Amino acid sequence: MNQFDKEKWVEDTLESLSGSQRAKVPDGLFENAMRRAAFGRARMVRMPPAQLWSVAACALVLIVANLFICLDFSDSGKKASSSKEIFAKEYFGASDAPQF
């Protein structure tokens, strides 16, 4: 293989884009771009700030209510087990009372 041929081929290939022209713009580019832009605008529906705040407030109320319910539920579980212990102590006596 001739090194000179190779280098010449590489350089010629590197220069193969010289003198090239721009490709023709596809038909309907403007119409399609406008259609896309209109679709994009339709998709970007902005929520008014008042509505956004009311949604945030509702979400906060829901979260707080759920937290209260969870806390109340765990407390009532403790209360239920302690009332069972009191009942068992009264019924069986302090020494024979079963452990819960």
Place this chain on the structure above:
Amino acid sequence: MSEHELIKLLRNNDPTACKMLVERHGDLVFNTALGLLLHRSDAEDIAQEVFAYAFQSVEKFRGEAKVSTWLYRITLSKSLDFLKAKKRAKRFGFLQSIYEPEGAKLAVDKPHFQHPGVLMEHQERAQILFLAIEKLQDNQKTAFVLHKLEDLSYTEIAEVMALSLASVESLLFRAKQNLRQYLGNWYEQNRF
């Protein structure tokens, strides 16, 4: 109509101004996308995407750069994002090909893209060059395409890519070095 007036009308969603923007800069956007993506229908898709984005986000254009520079930047960003997504899909295709040898087949390394603007006598070599361009890193590819296909000067490339002149020179030097290496290997494997 001056660029300033055009932008003013675009901000008012004037369809005539939108049409004028496409008529003035359509070839710039389409050809840059074509040079980077090396696929006609992908380039058409990106060109539509670029103009749709330009119409929607014209308020963000501060008028410090030329409209053409702004459109070049959007085209580069959209085209490179598209290429990244395509690479991800290709990686997934590779995984698929491991499990399904009969199914997804990997792309073979052979010339496939014919640029419609390249001179007829250079078409064969240009196809091989495009194959090599495809292998370049994104920033090298961008600089090379802007220089060779869009005929931009180093200063213009620096402005579009938001780089220093020295960085552009270095990018183009490395791009040419890598292309020479790839083409040399291709010559050895395919010619003799």
